[in-house]
Amino acid sequence: MLILRPRNISLTKKISIFFFLVLSSFLIFALILFFLKKNPLLIYKTIFFTPFYDFYSFSEVIVKSTPLILTGFSVLIAIRIGLWNIGVEGQLVLGAIFSSIFSLYFTKYFPSSTHLFFALFFSLVGGALWSFFPIILKLKWKINEIISSLLLNYVAIILMEHLYFGPLRDPMGFGFPGTAIFPQSVWLPRLWHTRISIALFIVLALILLFYFFLKKTPTGYKIKVIGENPKAAQYAHFKQKKLLLAMFLLSGAMAGLAGGEEVLGIHRRLQQGLAIGYGYDGIIAAFLAQKNPLLLPLVSIFLSILKVGAEEVQSVFHLSASFTQVLEGFILLAFLMAKTFSEFKLTRVKTVKN
Amino acid sequence: MEDFLFILGITLQSSVAVLLASLGEIITEKSGILNLGLEGIMLFSAFIGFICTWYTQSLILGFMGAMLAGGLLACIHAFFCIHLGSDQILSGLALTILGTGLANFLGRSFIGLQTLSLASFSLKSYYLNILLRQLNVLVILAFILTYLIHFILKKTTLGLNLSSVGENPQVASSVGLNVYKYRYLATILGGMLTGLGGAYLSLAYTPGWKENMTGGQGWIAIAMVIFSCLKPIRALVGAFLFGAFMALQFYFQAIGKELIPAYILKMLPFLLPLVILILINRKNSKYSFPQGLGKPFLRT
Numbered sequence A: 001m002l003i004l005r006p007r008n009i010s011l012t013k014k015i016s017i018f019f020f021l022v023l024s025s026f027l028i029f030a031l032i033l034f035f036l037k038k039n040p041l042l043i044y045k046t047i048f049f050t051p052f053y054d055f056y057s058f059s060e061v062i063v064k065s066t067p068l069i070l071t072g073f074s075v076l077i078a079i080r081i082g083l084w085n086i087g088v089e090g091q092l093v094l095g096a097i098f099s100s101i102f103s104l105y106f107t108k109y110f111p112s113s114t115h116l117f118f119a120l121f122f123s124l125v126g127g128a129l130w131s132f133f134p135i136i137l138k139l140k141w142k143i144n145e146i147i148s149s150l151l152l153n154y155v156a157i158i159l160m161e162h163l164y165f166g167p168l169r170d171p172m173g174f175g176f177p178g179t180a181i182f183p184q185s186v187w188l189p190r191l192w193h194t195r196i197s198i199a200l201f202i203v204l205a206l207i208l209l210f211y212f213f214l215k216k217t218p219t220g221y222k223i224k225v226i227g228e229n230p231k232a233a234q235y236a237h238f239k240q241k242k243l244l245l246a247m248f249l250l251s252g253a254m255a256g257l258a259g260g261e262e263v264l265g266i267h268r269r270l271q272q273g274l275a276i277g278y279g280y281d282g283i284i285a286a287f288l289a290q291k292n293p294l295l296l297p298l299v300s301i302f303l304s305i306l307k308v309g310a311e312e313v314q315s316v317f318h319l320s321a322s323f324t325q326v327l328e329g330f331i332l333l334a335f336l337m338a339k340t341f342s343e344f345k346l347t348r349v350k351t352v353k354n
Numbered sequence B: 001m002e003d004f005l006f007i008l009g010i011t012l013q014s015s016v017a018v019l020l021a022s023l024g025e026i027i028t029e030k031s032g033i034l035n036l037g038l039e040g041i042m043l044f045s046a047f048i049g050f051i052c053t054w055y056t057q058s059l060i061l062g063f064m065g066a067m068l069a070g071g072l073l074a075c076i077h078a079f080f081c082i083h084l085g086s087d088q089i090l091s092g093l094a095l096t097i098l099g100t101g102l103a104n105f106l107g108r109s110f111i112g113l114q115t116l117s118l119a120s121f122s123l124k125s126y127y128l129n130i131l132l133r134q135l136n137v138l139v140i141l142a143f144i145l146t147y148l149i150h151f152i153l154k155k156t157t158l159g160l161n162l163s164s165v166g167e168n169p170q171v172a173s174s175v176g177l178n179v180y181k182y183r184y185l186a187t188i189l190g191g192m193l194t195g196l197g198g199a200y201l202s203l204a205y206t207p208g209w210k211e212n213m214t215g216g217q218g219w220i221a222i223a224m225v226i227f228s229c230l231k232p233i234r235a236l237v238g239a240f241l242f243g244a245f246m247a248l249q250f251y252f253q254a255i256g257k258e259l260i261p262a263y264i265l266k267m268l269p270f271l272l273p274l275v276i277l278i279l280i281n282r283k284n285s286k287y288s289f290p291q292g293l294g295k296p297f298l299r300t
Helices: A011-035 A040-052 A055-080 A088-109 A112-141 A145-165 A199-216 A218-228 A230-235 A240-267 A278-288 A296-317 A323-341 B002-030 B038-056 B059-083 B088-106 B126-132 B137-155 B157-167 B169-174 B179-205 B217-228 B232-255 B262-279 B283-288
Strands: A002-006 A344-348
Touching: A011 A040, A011 A323, A040 A055, A040 A296, A055 A088, A055 A199, A055 A218, A055 A240, A055 A278, A055 A296, A088 A112, A088 A145, A088 A240, A088 A278, A112 A145, A112 A240, A112 B262, A145 B217, A145 B262, A199 A218, A199 A240, A199 A296, A218 A230, A218 A240, A230 A240, A240 A278, A278 A296, A278 A323, A278 B088, A296 A323, A323 A344, A323 B059, A323 B088, B002 B038, B002 B137, B002 B157, B002 B179, B002 B217, B002 B232, B038 B059, B038 B088, B038 B179, B038 B217, B059 B088, B059 B179, B137 B157, B137 B179, B137 B232, B157 B169, B157 B179, B169 B179, B179 B217, B217 B232, B217 B262, B232 B262
Parallel strands: none
Antiparallel strands: A002 A344
């Protein structure tokens, strides 16, 4: 019979266990590719070399990592106080919808220097609004936030499709499913002739801010206690409900910002290809980063390398885009396994039959 | 009358996949394991069911393959939750990501193809036929299974043992029940039922393989399990409600009138679980779930 025994090992050993398991998950996937009569070596080579081919390719990694950092940040904010926000995808969509509606119809009422600010602000509002429903259902009716936030993803995507196929569709777009291009005043400025926008620096600043907020303020301390030991928080008479509500809304707002960043910085219109799973990738990013905001950018860049590489693989080897999803699933399982094996070891013991 | 029978038929037909997955999840949760991977298991087995039928030209093998695939994915979850004591929520989400990923990845070259599909009943009678031509063996089987599982959970030693393993694994273990065995069996069986639900989608309900063809039904099933308080008969009611909303969508399409805009109708199946969870909300409903649900139990 196999049982787990606790053990203490050094950090380097823990890290090497993790990398060994991630490597084995790549091997398992290589086997699958092999059975599909594709050359796994060639495919892995393409994945890991393409992003470093030239400066522009690597800039695309950064472009993809920006929304990923935000969605990961969103999941992380919620999980730090013990809540699961699986509705990031939907909140991202709502953020995008809100800033699109502002950019298309309301810019004329504001001076042009404030357009970008308001467009980003409304993406925060949209995301927060969509996260308001799950958290209020939880606080008032004790409905599990995992399931309610997830179901709202589907609702948000149906709403968005209705909008760009219907009322918000570009009248001059020859039937193109998407809105008109936004006015230039709401575009996020891009840097160095790439698609990297200044949103990246806003995001990094927010993450640093959150890190110090958790570490240095009394409220941050309360949040940690509620997240790690809710019973202790109860005995200490913390005002839990208000904090839970505030943190979940913040989490939603960050997801909304990811949507705003995508439409204002990349697409510059609301169109198909917005809800491509950044919300779900965020879950993986947050946990691979060990819930540590400072590790989040690094993990996001790693996942983005996979994504950029996979796009190339997709066009060269005619594989499905779900390619990365399979790898991500394996990596998440490897992470779970590494977590157990860094604290326990699996030992065989003889059972006594009685 | 004809309209009513038409709607009833589609309601029954649309509720089957959600019902089977809910039943599977009820068994799993009774044993204390929370499986949030239903969506992934369902889509993956829908694909495996399709592909098995495609290559063997046998529906039986298709359904069996799907159940095997569902059991296999659930077995991964079981290993992580039971032997490794992993976070059950995260492991379930990993399964969803992996299952949907694998199905869409392997299924790319099969998108839009069709193979054999489960035949519906047909009789000479006109009125009965409106209803019956919407139904097939699996619909009936799902209803029988509902009662069977209700009976097993409530009236047999096996069911009671399962509950005690879920409620308090320490006590169950000390009286000589093999907690690991019960939890493995319940999780794998749950996965197989979910797999059957997935295969029902690709081999009977909307025959053929389409990307993301489960469209969130796995998650709806989980919501219905929360609504059911782990009682199979209540899960049946939940699944019917879901089926009724799907049927209304078809009905409005069929009569060509837009009383309710199409996009609102499409949203309703996802909003419905939330609404009924608010309506049935009772403060003590948490006691109907096992105390040990979602908590790892490690043998020492």
